[in-house]
Amino acid sequence: MPRLRANDIEQDKIARFERIKKAITALEKQQKQILKQGDLAPEGAWVARYQVSQNRKKYWYYKLQVPTPSLPCATSxxxxxxxxxxxxxxxxxxxxxxxxxxxxxxxxxxxIIHTLDDCLLDISSGSEQEEEEAQD
Structure with a gap:
């Protein structure tokens, strides 16, 4: 297989850079769509199921729970x-x-966007191809 010339290598970098930018744009568009669908829960939130016993009966209820206090109280x-x-x-x-x-x-x-941003840095800085250090 013939070696690529400097111009071909640069064209390949530009093409890969543009594909990654296009993917990031598509992902950001997806994020905007998600925001249009409604609110986001606080980071780390989950819905928990819990049981209450009253008058010899058991009732199941649900609560939104977060790791640190960030939800407004209904009474204070x-x-x-x-x-x-x-x-x-x-x-x-x-x-x-x-x-x-x-x-x-x-x-x-x-x-995923952060990972792709790292890929852009690798391509633009030339750090995707590094020389290995000689080992003793």
Whole structure:
């Protein structure tokens, strides 16, 4: 296989750079679509199921939970780790589940964009091809 000339190598770099930029643009467009669908849950949030016993009966409820207090309390001006959502299938429950889903998709897209940004740096800085250090 013949060696590539300097011009061919530069053209290849430009083409790869442009493909990555195009992919990043598509991912950012996806993020905008996600935001149009509704709110994102706070980072690290999840929907938890819990049980309450009352008058010898057991009831299941749901809550939005976060690792650090960031949710407004219904009864005070403090922040809480929990937001009561009620029973399964209530509008608040479904909204919370979907906001957690949107957050997870958003975060995954953001991780991919960061990875592709690193690829752009490799291409533009020339660090994708480095000389190995001689070993003794």
């Amino acid at each position: 001006s403090k922040l809480s780790k929990y937001k009561h959502l009620g029973k399964a299938g209530t509008q608040e429950h479904i909204d919370a589940v979907m906001s957690v889903f949107r957050r997870s998709v958003w975060d995954e897209i953001q991780r």
